[in-house]
Amino acid sequence: MSKDILKLSPAEAHLLRKNIRAMKLKTPKWFELLTNAELASACNTAKSHHTSKEVKRALGKLCGFAEEAILICRVEYRYSKRFHPLDYYSQQNFHAANQRLWKNAKSLAKTRSSWHLPRRFWRLFLSRCARHIADEWGYDEWIA
Numbered sequence: 627m628s629k630d631i632l633k634l635s636p637a638e639a640h641l642l643r644k645n646i647r648a649m650k651l652k653t654p655k656w657f658e659l660l661t662n663a664e665l666a667s668a669c670n671t672a673k674s675h676h677t678s679k680e681v682k683r684a685l686g687k688l689c690g691f692a693e694e695a696i697l698i699c700r701v702e703y704r705y706s707k708r709f710h711p712l713d714y715y716s717q718q719n720f721h722a723a724n725q726r727l728w729k730n731a732k733s734l735a736k737t738r739s740s741w742h743l744p745r746r747f748w749r750l751f752l753s754r755c756a757r758h759i760a761d762e763w764g765y766d767e768w769i770a
Contacts, residue, residue, distance in 0.1 A: 634670060645694050652729055653698055664705070696727075
């Protein structure tokens with residue numbers, strides 16, 4: 627993923643999808659129905675005017691080690707209307723997406739850091755904070 631968390635090519639999306647499958651990260655049921663171009667588009671055309679500074683900052687912190695978790699989260703925010711046309715305003719779906727962000731980022735933090743390094747615990751803390759920030763300030767983007 628490029629430096630800017632909202633820029634992703636289809637080739638990079640393909641590699642991230644391979645990592646997601648290999649690590650068995652949690653995804654929505656419809657995730658595999660999307661093309662690599664749609665995955666990249668979810669990040670590239672994010673509705674950043676609806677995204678609060680707190681959410682952008684939290685995702686930026688996760689970008690260093692949990693690109694796959696961010697991709698899944700962005701895709702859920704972008705395509706929830708298509709796959710849940712009747713209940714995309716649902717708080718339950720919104721919180722489930724944020725829960726997946728936390729679990730996936732937590733899994734990546736544990737996988738990509740040795741258990742004895744302080745960096746691991748910092749990444750676990752960032753994962754939990756990102757979920758709470760998304761829960762508090764992400765709903766405007768979810769329904770946009």
